[in-house]
Ligand SMILES: Nc1ncnc2c1ncn2[C@@H]1O[C@H](COP(=O)(O)OP(=O)(O)OP(=O)(O)O)[C@@H](O)[C@H]1O
């Protein structure tokens with residue numbers, strides 16, 4: 241249960257008046273989620289999601305919220321904050337910032353299929369194309385700089401058997417991400433955490449299965465597009481038991497992505513490095529949350545070993561094109 245901020249119906253009715261979102265009817269807390277408080281709000285104009293930010297501040301929000309709005313304005317299927325009656329991207333409940341987004345219909349993407357992966361691949365490619373004229377910038381909050389700072393802190397706390405793999409991949413990533421090839425990759429503002437539980441899908445299990453929208457942009461940052469693609473595919477297309485890719489899912493995802501935004505030769509050449517970087521990011525963050533938990537994560541520790549398995553697979557797995565092909 242993750243409703244950190246309690247809002248009564250009369251408080252919600254007053255708050256909703258800050259947007260042109262219709263007359264308040266009811267609110268329902270959303271139990272999932274560990275970072276923020278979310279409520280479904282029903283009004284006579286429709287269904288909305290109110291998010292109250294528990295940690296993010298007024299200063300940090302404009303990048304994420306402007307990115308969501310920009311993507312929506314460019315026709316991407318994303319949750320987007322409704323502007324307030326004053327034209328602002330966010331409001332406050334007490335001292336905490338909050339936003340109101342349209343409610344995305346459908347179910348979360350826990351059940352994966354070729355159709356769902358193809359729809360996510362197409363959606364992601366459109367998002368990558370749409371940010372070519374997005375001007376705000378933010379470094380990846382869970383990238384190389386964060387690994388270099390965090391790994392020495394967690395190293396003494398994790399099982400000894402994991403330390404060599406962690407140290408080895410950190411060195412490999414320092415070399416990779418310092419290389420001219422990595423620095424030349426096409427890059428832009430990306431979601432960076434587009435797991436299945438951050439997307440809604442409609443008509444699941446039918447020929448019409450499709451992504452209705454993606455949300456939770458609060459780990460977004462500016463990264464190579466191929467890294468964001470790797471983050472997304474490592475979750476959507478893997479067998480969680482082994483960490484290996486499921487070939488029917490990867491080929492559906494990649495074909496749909498390539499049909500909208502064909503990967504360049506350099507991106508293909510860097511694909512294994514991007515897959516390892518993406519796996520490493522979640523292995524390190526889950527190790528950190530597991531062995532140095534903050535209060536909220538104590539309730540929902542995510543299994544770090546899942547991404548250790550994904551990383552080991554990606555270091556040697558077959559690629560969809562000859563190794564090193566590119567340029
Ligand atoms: N625009 C939306 N439309 C429909 N449902 C939404 C929307 N935004 C969020 N939700 C629902 O709220 C839940 C929690 O949202 P979200 O993942 O953003 O929370 P969070 O606290 O940031 O969680 P976490 O950090 O654990 O991913 C989602 O699982 C989803 O079911």
Ligand SMILES: N[C@@H](CCO)C(=O)O
Nearest residue numbers: 433435459522526542
């Ligand atoms: N998607 C992340 C959690 C939220 O960033 C993970 O599965 O580790």
